[in-house]
Every structure is written in C-alpha cells, then in structure tokens.
Amino acid sequence: MAQLLKATLMVMTMVVISTPALSTDYIVGDGSGWKLNFNYTAWAEGKDFHVGDRLIFRYTEGSHNVFRLTTADDFRQCAVPSNVTSLSSGNDVIVLASPGRKWYICGFADHCTRGMKLAITVTTADLAPSPSPASPGVSAASGFSGSMQGAWVLAATSLAAYKMIWA
Template structure:
C-alpha cells in the first residue's frame, strides 16, 4: 500500500507546480485550419505561447504547406530558396525557444491572401527578481489547495 507521505508529497507537488507538464497544443486556425483568407493575427491575438507549447497546422497537403521564416520573408511573403517545408497536412511544431516566430504558406499567392502567422513565444519560467528578496512563486489558491490535501490525507 502507498504510504500517506507519498500521497501527500505528490498531491502537494501537483498543486504547487501545475504547469510543469502542461504544454498547450494550439491548432492553428482552430476548426478552419491552415488556409487562405483567414485572420491569423486575430486568432493569435489573445493567446500566450510558451516554450514547450505546440502548434498544429491542419490543411490539405495538395494545396498548402508551412514554412518557418524570418520577419522580412513574412512581411514580404517571400519563400526562401531551399527552405524546409512542412507538407504533411498535419504538421506539429514544438516551440523550443522564446522570441518572435513567423510562418507562411509557400504556395504562390497564399501568403498574400492572409495565410501567414506571427507569434511571440515567451519563456516558460518568469524572469528572476532583480532585488535580493526572492518571492515564493505560489499563489494563495495553490497554498490553500495544498493545505486541503494535507488535511484530507491525514484523516485517511
């Protein structure tokens, strides 16, 4: 039988560190998928992309593809020569580093028709405080829930 200590430890850890394994999978364009004449700026506007999250591009592979490009190629809809194209129709791109990311469709005219996505990826860990005082990064609700786990487990 599992000891109470193990249950308490895992219970508290899961409450205090809930984002440790909570990468989000974003389906680009939601139900519309990756297509022309869609407002990807509006789609991405209220989303927070973090390192470790995943973008999923769903599209008809005979008609579209995905390229990760730089800001100039994005703005001008330039398909760089010899650039790797994602072309499976169900491409998954893990966001491995923070910063600005740009994606376009490399099929002629599609980028100009709005098939392009620009996002900013944030680091999963917030920057460390600049002062010598280090705050405990737990919210009140996390501490409260951890206390409930302890009390319930002790009564078991």
Template sequence: MAAKAFLIAIFVAFVVASTSAIDHMVGGEDGWKLGVDYTAWAEGKDFRVGDTLTFMYKQGFHNVLKVNGSDFKQCLSTNTSVKPLISGNDVVTLANPGKKWYICGVAGHCSKGMQFSITVSLAEGPAPAPTPTPGSTTPTPDASAAANEISPLKYSMWMLTVMAALKLIVA
C-alpha cells in the first residue's frame, strides 16, 4: 500500500512540474524578424529554468545565436564552436539560471534590433500567468502555447508513470 501511495505522489508531482513550464514565442505574434522590439517583448516576462524560447522565422532569412554579454554588445559571435540555429522553428530550453543573450547572426540583423537578453530564474513554484499584450483582451501566444503544448519527452514520462501506477494497482 505504501508503494502505491508513493507512486501516486510521484505522479502528482510530475504532472504539476510538467504544467508549470512556459513556452515563450519570441516576439509574440511577430516572431523572429526585423522590425520587432525584442527588448520591449522580453520586458516584464518571467523566464524560469525549464521554460522554452521558440524562435519562429522564415528559414534561410535569419538564424539564432546564443552569445555571451560582450559579443551581445558587439553584435557578433566570437565562439566558433557555437553553431547557429537555422530551422525556422528553433526551440531553446532554458536549462540554467542567469543572464542569457540571443542575436540573429545574419549580417546587419543584430545591429538592426534582432537581439535580446533575459534573466532566467530558478523554477520555484508555479510561474505567474503571462500578462496580455497592452490593448489586447486575448491571451498572449505564450499563454496559449503553454496551455496547449506538452513536450514529447514530458508526455512519454507521463505515460510511463501512468502505466507503472496501473501495474502496481492491478498487482
């Protein structure tokens, strides 16, 4: 009986943990492109370990580079081991707390505003609900993505936990 209670507690903890991460669509409805104020987009958002950043853009026109603070200020990447993300639908998981910097590595794009920095905090408790875009009564893309999307890894772990729980209950 104690094993069943333990397994149920693990299951509940997993479900709660899997629903607290937020997928932040970089740039909101505009995505990752020229002409968007990414500093304003990131302002006031709460980025936590476990959240993801999704960069949506037309493949071949932009890319995404994670850089350090000094490269960010100079709009370049001096770390040749870091390869740019180029799929047009790039998802970056925020794995560690601290300051993070992102730029578009296509010539001239960073200096034209395709850059932003964020501070990632530890995921302690549920993340606050994203605030709607000023003047909008509809939820932000971040809120709808978080409500409707579970990563394949989380889904697989959830299903394995459910199957193990069922096996213990039946046994």
C-alpha cells in the first residue's frame, strides 16, 4: 500500500511540475485570416493578449506578408522596416514573448494603408484574485496565474507527503 501511495504521489508531482502554463492561440482575423478590407482593430478589441500566447497569421502565400514594427510612429506611417525580413509563409506564428505594445503590418504595396495592420497590448499572465480573509491561501502577489497557483500548491503538498512517507 505504501509503495502504491509513493508511486502515485511521484506521478502526480511530475505531472503538475511538467504541465506548461496555459496559453492561447489567436488566428488573426479568425476565419477571415490576414487580408485586405478587414478591421483588425475591432478584431483585437476585447481580447486579452498575454506573454506566451501565439498570433497566427494565415493568408495565401505570396499575396501578403507580416512585419513586426518597433514603434508606434512606424505603425501609423505604415513604414516597412528595411533591416528586417518579413514573415511570408502564409501560416506565420509569432509567440508573444514579452509584455508591451506590439505592432504588425503587411508590407505589400498599399496593404497597410488599406487596413492590414494590427496593434495589440501584451500583458503578463493574469493574476488570480486575492483570496478572501476567510480562506487563506497563496496570494495573487506571488506572481503565479490562478491555475499555476493550484498546481504549485498541489506539487508542494505532494512533495511534502512523499517526504513524510520516505522519512
């Protein structure tokens, strides 16, 4: 019985520790994809983009591309950077690796001025709300998302139980 409990606790701990943080894949433009005459400002409205999420730009290869810009001025002016290679596979995936404002445009002819531009704000992972005073637990100030807080609490509990069995 003790061996089964030990094995179960070890497996639970490994699963919890190896579970990646949840991220979201966003297909830019949803079913419409990356194309002319689409309102990407409206598409992005109400979406919460977080570090680790992925933007997927889908379009017919050869008809568009994707440039990541570094300034709001370049975005407003639809300035295609000369020192950066565009993404152009037709199924471009960008991992949002850092928080902050991000800007993307199509560099073909007048496509950016015709609406093929996307500006988003990326934040760090959501913090879970602080527990009420009646239910002590891990606080949101720890920096873990709600799902990760539970995972770490489970991992710590499993590890403590494992150590008690082996002691």
